[in-house]
Amino acid sequence: MKTLQKNERLEGKVVDLTHEGHGVVKLDRYPIFVPNALINEIITFKVIKVKKNFAIGKLIEIKEPSSDRVEPPCVYYYKCGGCQLQHMTYQAQLNMKKEQVINLFHRKAGFKDTIIHDTVGMEHPWYYRNKTQVPVGKNQEGKIISGFYRQRSHDIIDMDECLIQDQLHQQVMNQIKAWFNELNISVYNEHKKQGLMRHVVVRTGHYSRELMVIFVTNGKKFKQSDLLVQKMVDAFPYITSIKHNINNTHSNVIMGSESYTLYGKDAIHDTLSDVTFKISDQSFYQINSIQTEKLYQRAIEYAELNGEDIVLDTYCGIGTIGLYMAPQAKHVYGVEVVSEAIEDAKQNATINQYENTTFVCGKAEEVILKWKAQGIKPDVVMVDPPRKGCDDTFLETLLELNPRKIVYISCNPSTQQRDAQHLAKQYKLTQITPVDMFPHTTHVETVAQFEHI
Numbered sequence: 001m002k003t004l005q006k007n008e009r010l011e012g013k014v015v016d017l018t019h020e021g022h023g024v025v026k027l028d029r030y031p032i033f034v035p036n037a038l039i040n041e042i043i044t045f046k047v048i049k050v051k052k053n054f055a056i057g058k059l060i061e062i063k064e065p066s067s068d069r070v071e072p073p074c075v076y077y078y079k080c081g082g083c084q085l086q087h088m089t090y091q092a093q094l095n096m097k098k099e100q101v102i103n104l105f106h107r108k109a110g111f112k113d114t115i116i117h118d119t120v121g122m123e124h125p126w127y128y129r130n131k132t133q134v135p136v137g138k139n140q141e142g143k144i145i146s147g148f149y150r151q152r153s154h155d156i157i158d159m160d161e162c163l164i165q166d167q168l169h170q171q172v173m174n175q176i177k178a179w180f181n182e183l184n185i186s187v188y189n190e191h192k193k194q195g196l197m198r199h200v201v202v203r204t205g206h207y208s209r210e211l212m213v214i215f216v217t218n219g220k221k222f223k224q225s226d227l228l229v230q231k232m233v234d235a236f237p238y239i240t241s242i243k244h245n246i247n248n249t250h251s252n253v254i255m256g257s258e259s260y261t262l263y264g265k266d267a268i269h270d271t272l273s274d275v276t277f278k279i280s281d282q283s284f285y286q287i288n289s290i291q292t293e294k295l296y297q298r299a300i301e302y303a304e305l306n307g308e309d310i311v312l313d314t315y316c317g318i319g320t321i322g323l324y325m326a327p328q329a330k331h332v333y334g335v336e337v338v339s340e341a342i343e344d345a346k347q348n349a350t351i352n353q354y355e356n357t358t359f360v361c362g363k364a365e366e367v368i369l370k371w372k373a374q375g376i377k378p379d380v381v382m383v384d385p386p387r388k389g390c391d392d393t394f395l396e397t398l399l400e401l402n403p404r405k406i407v408y409i410s411c412n413p414s415t416q417q418r419d420a421q422h423l424a425k426q427y428k429l430t431q432i433t434p435v436d437m438f439p440h441t442t443h444v445e446t447v448a449q450f451e452h453i
Contacts, residue, residue, distance in 0.1 A: 319345030389415030
């Protein structure tokens with residue numbers, strides 16, 4: 001094959017998609033990744049980057065479009081980094097996510113006997129986000145703007161509408177942006193590391209419709225907070241909570257550890273399948289409430305609880321999965337390293353009048369060994385780690401516990417596949433269900449069932 005040159009224009013057929021949804025064109029087995037291209041399309045593209053093992057192309061023209069191609073409904077789609085798949089039909093998105101899981105588990109890891117079900121999608125895959133967090137900045141004219149970042153950059157795309165966040169959020173965001181300009185609010189500049197307002201976060205109880213707004217600032221002094229709060233309460237009388245969060249770390253982390261309530265309650269509440277949850281400003285709570293119910297229901301089915309089972313909920317957060325399972329279990333033990341989340345979990349158990357729960361703060365691998373020493377042996381273990389997956393110490397501890405079943409929820413199937421190979425010493429990976437928690441993005445959540453061999 002001749003050496004590719006940067007800026008060279010080529011024509012080719014798309015034969016595959018990457019996990020990021022980029023089309024793959026191959027020249028003598030050498031892959032060229034072209035964003036926004038779909039399988040079976042004949043395209044013209046420009047080579048913009050050449051590496052030893054792959055190249056990156058920019059789509060110029062679609063000569064033969066795929067039947068899966070649609071016009072993205074969002075006017076910001078080709079600028080904004082929030083969504084990556086709006087150019088394909090929703091069914092094609094679901095198929096792609098299932099194929100990603102098949103590729104990881106069947107082809108790469110060799111779990112050929114594992115059943116991989118169709119991706120569980122949404123009937124109406126729009127306006128689903130119950131939490132929106134947007135950076136605040138200024139454009140070249142000095143006007144205050146807010147919106148998601150451009151792909152692979154920290155350039156803010158000023159947005160007045162987003163099709164995947166709760167519609168109420170956009171109303172609130174647009175009004176706040178107008179007030180920021182009216183009051184000439186100081187805005188944080190990440191290059192100079194100066195200025196006040198960094199992010200605005202809006203959280204909604206999907207079913208309760210309780211609303212929380214969080215102003216994230218670089219420092220404690222927020223002189224115009226009283227005026228802003230009064231304007232918000234006048235404009236949105238149904239607002240439940242307004243918080244001030246302080247983040248002066250100059251990092252990519254959105255929120256700091258210190259928060260104050262400026263108005264209303266300290267937290268909001270939401271209900272999933274008759275279980276009520278308290279959600280504070282820094283609580284982890286699934287972004288898509290409708291799909292969370294489907295995810296947790298599948299997890300319960302995989303656990304096959306009989307009413308007499310001891311359930312261990314690791315990485316339990318505010319207790320969502322454990323409390324979901326409590327009515328069908330003898331007792332639920334939850335462990336989480338974040339102390340504020342454990343306090344929320346205990347309060348959530350009280351709110352729902354579940355007395356068969358115990359929540360403890362600490363490292364999972366340490367706490368569960370203490371429980372084991374006390375004679376507590378789980379029948380079912382729930383695992384729902386962060387994107388990095390589980391560390392080896394935790395997995396070895398899990399094998400030592402030797403439960404009947406492990407139900408593993410993951411927001412990153414790649415690390416889940418790695419951990420599954422570790423668990424394969426004692427467990428058979430029987431089935432996996434992908435769940436589309438984030439329609440129109442490349443993310444896929446999975447729930448997997450492991451049965452003791």
